[in-house]
Amino acid sequence: MTRADHRLAGRRSVRLQDLRDEALVVPPEGRPHRQQLERSMLDQGIRWSAAVEAEGWELLVHFVRLGVGPAVVNGSVRVTxxxxxxxxxxxxxxxxxxVTCGDRADRVSELKGMLL
Structure with missing residues (x-):
């Protein structure tokens, strides 16, 4: 995700290579999302840096909105x-x-609907 005035904002999709040399808004070191991003970038030989580390999706979105840098987040993160x-x-x-325990089919269907 980026601010509307970022160089990638007009794209329909990006590849990790498009983030080469970017300073990204990322979770702190050791967090699973950060580890996956680092691993994916390393596998493709992509240089990047951390513009700022932020704990929690809302704070990541806030820093992107301020123009600190782009961020890679999951699809369930709400944006403005x-x-x-x-x-x-x-x-x-x-x-x-x-994962359920017992007969909760009604609640499971509701949860699945929210995730899809």
Missing amino acids: SAVRRIPVRDLPPVRYYV
Whole structure:
């Protein structure tokens, strides 16, 4: 995701290579999302840096909105109109699982609907 005035804002999608040499808004070191992003960037030999580390999706969005830099977030993160969401095509898919105990079919269907 980027601000509307970022160089990538007009794109329908991006690849990790498009983020080469960017200073990104990222979670702190050791967080699973950060580890996956670092691994993916390293696998493709992409140089990048951390503009700022932020704990929590809302704070990441806030720093992007301020223009600190772009961020890679998951699809469930809510953004404002000041932020442009752009899919990154070459990241591994994120899988979600629903685990239940007992007969809660009504609640499970409701949860699945919210995730899809």
